[in-house]
Amino acid sequence: MPYPGGLEAALTRYEPVIGIEVHAQLRTASKMFCGCAVAGDDAAPNTRTCPVCLGLPGALPVINRRAVELVLATGMALGATVPPATRWDRKNYVYPDLPKGYQISQYDLPLASDGLLTFDTSAGERTVRIRRAHLEEDTARLVHATLPDGRNASLVDFDRSGMPLMEIVTEPDVRSAEEARRYAEELQRVLRYVGASDAEMERGQMRVEANVSLRPRGSVALGTRVEVKNMNSFRSVERAIAFEIERQAAALDAGEALRQQTRGWDEARGVTYVMRDKEDSEDYRYFPEPDLPPLRTDPAWLAGIRARIPELPASRRARYVGTLGLSPHDAGILTSTRETSDFFEAAVAAAEGSAATPKAIANWVAGELARLANAAAGTPRGRIDRTGIGPAELAALVALVEDGRVSGTNAKEALAVAFETGEAPAAVVEARGLGRIADDDALGVEVDAVLAANPAAVADYRAGRPQAAGFLVGQVMRRTQGRADAVVVREVLLARLDATVAEEDR
Amino acid sequence: MIDRDDPIVTTDLARLPAHAMAAALRTGEASATELAAAHLDRIETEDGGLHAWLHVDRAGVTAAARESDVVLARARADGPAALAGLHPLHGIPVALKDLISVRGGPVTAGSRILAGYRAPYDAHVTERLRSAGAVILGKTNMDEFAMGSSTEHSAYGPTANPWDLERVPGGSSGGSAAAVAAHHAPVALGTDTGGSIRQPASHCGVVGMKPTYGRVSRYGIVAFASSLDQVGPFARDVRDAAALLHAIAGRDDRDSTSAPVPVPDGLLSLPASDDEAASALRGVRLGLPREYFVEGMEPGVAAVVREAVDGLRSAGAIVEEVSLPHTDYGLATYYIVAPAEASANLARYDGIRYGLSVRDGDVLADYLATRGRGFGPEVKRRIILGTYALSAGYYDAFYGTAQKVRTLIRADFDAVWASGVDAVVAPTSPGVAWRFGEKLDDPVAMYLTDVCTLPVNMAGLPGISVPAGLSGGLPVGLQLIGRPWGELELLRLARGHEAVTAAAAWRTVEPPGLAALRAGEAPTPAERVAALGAGDR
Incomplete structure (x- = not known):
């Protein structure tokens, strides 16, 4: 729809500049800051909660060591730098899915920074720089429902609240929709190899967002950035970004100013739509989380984690x-x-x-x-x-x-x-005697039996119709249930038939 | 021998220090049930004019006391070793500031916004008190979310000072301080973020201690400023304060800022003998910080403090003047750090899951209406201050700078310790308790009263306020500040001060308000405030 001549034409005029953010749910037994079990898909709502992940007055967070190790392992797998000390920060914003009114995240000291990921594309191998990987807690899940009395309501399921989440952010190095998909696929493999995440996109364990902007070919300045969300499969990552490239190219051709926006991908309609304008960027008032002491990354601990990373x-x-x-x-x-x-x-x-x-x-x-x-x-x-x-x-x-x-x-x-x-x-x-009959004598017995049982075919062969031999080979193969080598069977069979013919000729 | 059939003598049980109550429980001269009843009766008769309490569940207290008695009876039957195995607080009533979670009970933090909320879990300190066998008597009044120095910022009305019912008890743990001073509880817990235990202890003439940051778990304590908040004891004497600290202190895995530092058993064996206690002062080096005798300090308070210091000196302590040069910045620093943390800590009160919930349209409107009605003016003021201090473009100038100054304040104390000083002695507050309404119009004047206590929180140190005398008939506290984790040493010094002043005339003075309270005729503090025309703030 959006660009005359389609994606190819858009790409001849414009170069996409794409950065990708991936949120991956970590594979831990318990939540990020409390002992609640990580809820499976089948858990009834609000059955995996406690004062901590409900944000009740007086509750305090305790770091999940395993979650930290999984982020560190991922960072190492991406060749990233791990700081000697790190800490958590509060990201302040208000929403019903955020029970404390702030999310415990990492602001300026992520657990991993400056990594690389190399992957194959149809145009050859590509490498994308990873800016950072940090650890944070997930929000609760909002379910919009119609109540039995007909009212519309938003229900909150806190089972997801406080689940450990790793955010992996690339530099704006991705240059095509396909590269974006390939990057995400390779990252999924890395996450799974490391054991950091099951990373099933369909189950929300891996959520991909892309920041897409275009600039005229040959230009260095970056264009206006649009964030694309709600891409629930690798295929939709590629489709959504391709759509967005065409949409932006058409707008730029028409001389329209692009707006800094968050757009959602509508899989059914195959389009992105405006979720919100980001003209006034939100002030999250980050500050160091006073409830958690700084975390020092002990070299021996790091070495142990590194040793467990597979090839x-x-x-x-x-x-x-x-x-x-x-x-x-x-x-x-x-x-x-x-x-x-x-x-x-x-x-x-x-x-x-x-x-x-x-x-x-x-x-x-x-x-x-x-x-x-x-x-x-x-x-x-x-x-x-x-x-x-x-x-x-x-x-x-x-x-x-x-x-x-x-x-x-x-x-x-x-x-x-x-x-x-x-x-x-x-x-x-x-x-089960499925092995080959290696012994020619044993095979000879089988061949003789077939010859004896099929006088008509033998007669045909002798009458100068060599195709009858094929039938007899098939009979031997059937009799030996595939244990005989058809080539050997043929040799033995023909030797017998020809020998008899010669004998009779004499 | 206490005659248990005599109601007057039974009531007098409440006047004993906790360690004497504990002795009576062990000999069988008193039961936990009687102790609880004695305090409950007092609260019922007298709290109208005091309003130290927000919640007392008589049936629950009585049941808990009976359980303590069952354990006591068994221990008594099992012999002296079993009795000695009981914690000194076994069967002793304890008051809790109403920001400490007690499973199934209300926790208002003095705020309208937590009306109706019932905690589904016990705070760590509550668990520890239960396992010590203490009897939780009820919840005491406080400034809303511990923001204030007078308890006038409670959404549930002010508390009076037992020394003068027309005056504030200090704050924010004013209810706990007043309850202990009025013999409504032998000991109580409060929290201290910038002086909220020590200052009301000073104003009410009781002992109040803020432990080292990390000494007591904050799990289950409604947070004000996470990097400063610390739970601590109130008592009428130093030994009781030490026993209560012993019960609640120690590492808790649920609070990552609680430290794995062993809790000394010496807390339970402070000397009973005054001579022995006083001898602990010999050769101790005390630092007197010149910056703490601030301009505007009441001369009567300065005189009492200097007299107390002279007493310590004559008992053999070496007193020298020291300097804590960044003291002046303490107030400004505190009023950036504490509100900043509070602005985030209080964001959870949104009316969605618990407490007050005002519906006013969409989610944002509900949120604004709930918080608009649920929070009082001082809380709103601090949320605004803190939000501003953390805002983009201001963070470095305010929060960033405050954190750096905080490091300097800590370094001031470190230098004093490095010079060989064992403890710093100072006033707790520059003045005595003021009249209701006197400082409500001027928040900064109220903030200034905490100038001697704030730096101790900024540096994370232990500090204790002990009664040192009277000025104009009102109590004055002496503050002792110690090294990190030096609570035991600090309490020994405080016990030494207590011993050398044991015979002082001011110790025999009964809080004058108690008589009116006992008669049950005193108007409520809210009525007094209304009469002043200062009640609608």
Whole structure:
């Protein structure tokens, strides 16, 4: 709708300058400043509250150590600087979802600053500077409802009040809607690898906001910034920013002055709409939180946190391609979750010295095993590392396939049986006799039986119709239930048939 | 032997110090139920003219006292070791300033905006008192949100001073001070943000102590200024104050600013003997800060303080003049820091979840109406002051500068300690209790009365006010200021002062208002104020 010629045309005239703010709910057992359990989606409203997260008179906050560690770990994963000491600040504003009338946040001493995040895009690798990551508490949830008597009301659910929230802010380094999406996707992976957040956008565990402005190509000065909110999926991040770029470009073309605004993304209509004008920027009157002493980041503590950070997806992708010889596509799939990547690497390690190559293992992890796990999604075994089939067991099966000792089809069957019964796949192959009939004598017995049972086909072959051999091979394969190698079967069969023909010719 | 059938003698139980009450409980000469009844009866008869109390639940108090008696009886049956294991406050009635949360009970903080609110939890100090076996007698009057120095800023009407029922008891913990002075409770808790325990203690002729910041958990205490607020005891003698401090002090995981500093058991064994107590003064170095004898100080007050200091000197203390050069900035600094913190602390009173809720249209209108009606003028004044001080463009000039000056005030004291001084002695207040209405028109004049106590909060130090004599028939307090965590040393000095003045004539003077209160004929403080034409502020 908004720009003649669409996004491409807008981008030829204007350069987008985009900064991204992500709020991620941290994966902790309890809230940020009290002992209340972090509420699951199924909790009844206002069942996870106490004097602290309700902001009752006299209640005081106590820092959740785990939450601090998760932010520090994220900061380290992003290569950010951790200050020797930090503190909390009060951000003062009034709203019914904020029970204290201020939010405990961090103002000028965030837990992490000056980091980087590198990610792939369709135009190649990009790196965005991370300005800061800080820790704060979430607000309560407002639910707008119609009461039984017909009145409209806003209801407050304090279960979310005081949940630990990390805010990660980039420098205005993002230059396209796709980059914004890719950044958010990569950040999600980092958060999950570090274990900082489940970061499900659909469940509000990861909320993405973008500050979008345009400037004419070649210009250095920044344009008027518009904040875009309510983007509830990666797809909507890309769509909303693309829309906003076109909308702003059209306005600039028309000579309109853009207003500094907060706009929401309407997924159904595919447009952004004005939520509020930000002409008068709010004064939050930040000041140091007197209820919490400053926090010193002890070097030994930091070292312990750093030691627990796993290798991150970008590094793993590079290694899979460079060292293991996988395609970038496969490397991307295998690193999409830490469980998958860890499982793959464990299997590769277990396969050391066997015929199972990383490439073959990659195919089985991303293929058959992933299929079994996905089919069981939502059950306790619906994850790649929880199917009951361990990495070494998978590696052993792949080695059997690569050695030619079991067919691909039978290996899949063995895997499916193993998933059902909990046995090792290789043991299934053995127990059910799914392995290849390696012995030519044993195969000869089967071939003889088929020849004896199909005199008509034998006669056809002998009558000069070689296609009858194909039928007989199929019969042997059926009789051996895929345990025989079709090529070998054909060799043995033809040897017998030709031998009989020769004999009769004599 | 106390005759328990004699009502007059029973009433006299309330005149004992808490440690004597504790002894009587252990011998069986008195029961906790009788102690509670003696105080409840007094409150019922006399509080009309005093208005020290905002809430007393007779049935609840009686039930709690009976429980204390059950434990006492069991301990008595189990023998001396079991009795000795009871806390000295076991069975002793305690008054709480009405900003301390008591589960299921009201907590108004002297404000209309908390009318109807009932705390769903106990403050840490409440829990500690319960576990010591103390009997919580009720909640005492205070300046709204502890903002004030006279208790005239209570939304529930003023409290009178037992020494002169036409005068204020000081504030903000005026109800607690007056209750202890009037024998309505042997001990009480207050809070001190800029002098709110020490100044009313001085004006009512009782002992009042502000502990080191972090000594007592603030969990469950309605906040005024978080970096300054501290809970502390009132008592009629130093030993009782020490026992109450012992009961409430110590680290609490729910208050991150409470310190993991051990609480000395010596608090429970201050010398009973005056000779022994006085001997603690020998060789002690006391600093007399020249800046605390401020211009405008009442000569009678200065004379009493100097006489008290002479008494300490003659008991062997070495008194030297010291300088705390940034004292002059204390008031200005305090009136930036405290209102700034308060402006945020009081933002939660929005009428949405508890307390007063005035509906006036949309959320913003409800909010304005609730706060407009719920807060009194002094609270509004301080919220405005604090909001202004934190505003963009003013933060550095006000709040930022105040924090720097605060560091300098602390450094003043550090230098004094470094010079080998053990404690600073000073007036608690530059004057005696004033008449109702006298300073209501001039907030700054009221603020100035806290000039000797504010720096102690700014520096986070322990300070105690002990009765030192009378000026014009009204009590004057001597303030002792100690090193961080030096409460025990400070209380020993205070006990020493108490011992050397034990025989002083002024100690025998009964607060003159008590007779009128006992007769139950005194007009209420609100009526007195109304008669002055100063009641509608």
